[in-house]
Amino acid sequence: MSTVVHKYGGTSMGSIEKIKSVARKLISEKEKGNDVVVVVSAMGKTTNKLVELTKEISNNPDKREFDMLLSIGEQISISLLAIAIKSYGYDAISFTGYQAGIKTKGMHTKSNIVDIDIDKIRKNLGQGKIVIIAGFQGVNENGDITTLGRGGSDTTAVALAAKLGCDCTIYTDVEGIYPVDPKLYPNAKKLDYIGYKEMIEMSKLGAGVMETTSVEIGYKNNVSIYVASSSKDTKGTYITEKQNCGDNKSIFGIAINDNTSIFTIKNVLLKSNDMSLISGILSDENLSIKVINQISSKGDYTDFSLVISKGDLGCIDEAINKIKSKLAHIDISKDLDVTTISVVGGGINNNNIIANILEILKNNDIKFKKIITSELSISFIVDINDKAKIIELLGNEFNL
């Protein structure tokens, strides 16, 4: 008998029928003789609906209260799943984040798990119950409900597996990890394995299946993470120490991040506090600066270009209006029709590969707006209209 942690996401919990189906899968896992812990997300679009509701009151809601609100989504899921399992005659119990002893630190809406008091979980497993935990949430040192940010339920699942010393299976609406999103590149070949580091880099750059934090926790605690379809009985992908497929090809994926925009800000007075005021306003509006480039300079005035990504509540127009009203001498414009395409791989930053990609873009008459490089990736910010073409070209070139 071993302990397993399974996680079902919002799509897999999207309707009563789907919740019943998850209940039956967990029962069959229990019937195999395993101690079953399951982490679930909010049903389908619940969280988005709550975000929309909040926007009717404020574009910048108090974050403690926003966490209080968002956490109800998972609470609905856990109770309905427990009711379903019990209606089939099996024992189950649901716990919110605080009931499960999930202790967090840090800012509201993006807190980090610092510890999990697993006594209650162990005790209930010992009583033969399927233990259902609300993903995405915890409680901080003040007793306030916190949330873990995007992908938070995966984080809960992997952290629980780390603490319980067992493997973690993430059931999701895709069949595993692909080097490129198969919705964007239908030829993409599913991976059997991917290394933690590679997965982390892919996640950071926008590959949607797993968020960075959960994979990092898996990496640190050596938790084997298996990503598989919640609806199909196909082979998924293991995220482990192993390299993907055993071969050593340097380029292993393409990540796309549409949550990209470019601000051009002209006439910034360098000697003033213009830039700190601007970055303060952007942060208040939940916009985060990814890159700042100085593009030209004239006397005391300088022009900047900023790559910005926005969170759930980010409001670009609001930010621009605030900046304009506080700094009348500034000229500010936005470009939202852009995306970031990142090529990820080991040793990618040798000139051959960059040159190779630039050659491909040039031959196909595609212009880039910016290039950003890191140890494991090269990111191109390009016109959104060129996205599909670039993905196809690079997918074919690197045989992904």
Place this chain on the structure above:
Amino acid sequence: MSTVVHKYGGTSMGSIEKIKSVARKLISEKEKGNDVVVVVSAMGKTTNKLVELTKEISNNPDKREFDMLLSIGEQISISLLAIAIKSYGYDAISFTGYQAGIKTKGMHTKSNIVDIDIDKIRKNLGQGKIVIIAGFQGVNENGDITTLGRGGSDTTAVALAAKLGCDCTIYTDVEGIYPVDPKLYPNAKKLDYIGYKEMIEMSKLGAGVMETTSVEIGYKNNVSIYVASSSKDTKGTYITEKQNCGDNKSIFGIAINDNTSIFTIKNVLLKSNDMSLISGILSDENLSIKVINQISSKGDYTDFSLVISKGDLGCIDEAINKIKSKLAHIDISKDLDVTTISVVGGGINNNNIIANILEILKNNDIKFKKIITSELSISFIVDINDKAKIIELLGNEFNL
């Protein structure tokens, strides 16, 4: 400066606009220099929607898990209200039942408040915050979320006022307490005052404005409860020790309870455990027996008539099917087209008043199916089609 406890119900919190309006009212109360505690219910039909969702899984959901589910309704309300108050530039903080230290005992879905640890509330009031508490919920000795049953948010508000030693105002969608529901008897005259005992009797018999438990807590702790409209600026009704309007008229109201049905069960074998089996099934289906009458007897077999009321999840047909399948010799029929009309007053059970009412019914050719009396009331179970006529006749007769 004094502390006040206000309570806003589901209708008053039914939309974002209404929540903003409640926020402004609380701010104006705060501006008067008061320490403001507010208890809120779930928005509009949230709870009903959750009940419907659960029915898709089970008609008899696990009650711990059902509480876990139902409690989210208030959690949405408190967080949105806090976000609204803070967006107006005032300080506020929301607490769930367990965060507010509301400790309960008893069965899930109808727990009782046994204590409230008000230190956290006092501390936050001391910091100038409007303190927002989720009504209807608490936490039991196992750390499980509990709910308080129908009217639970009123119970939370009155219990808080008792503990804080202050008055309680219940803002609702009616303008106060009436001797008869004005929707059913438009001539009904709003009361300025009603005594605790009279209000408790009216509530028990189905008068919808206040539930029994909250008034009982007010009575025990001498909390003055003021019931008023959340939308209109009209005078409401005080529930206190005082008798209504100072006059001593013995009949002070009519309560109507449509949640009434009559079962006729024939051929019950008295020497067997037939009756305990039947009452067990009714209880499993959330149906509660109000009255049992033996109506005839033949050898070892007896016929009974049961007055039944059903809770949120009560399922009459389910119960009948179960009884039939377990006790094939029993003949069972239901009559759902009935209602209970109760005349409430001090010293009501003298023969003059009963005779008076019977005379009125007879003169108007109205038949009753059952009469049940108590110290403060006489209840008639009648055909639902006679309801309006009876209310009009009795309302006029007793000048309500």
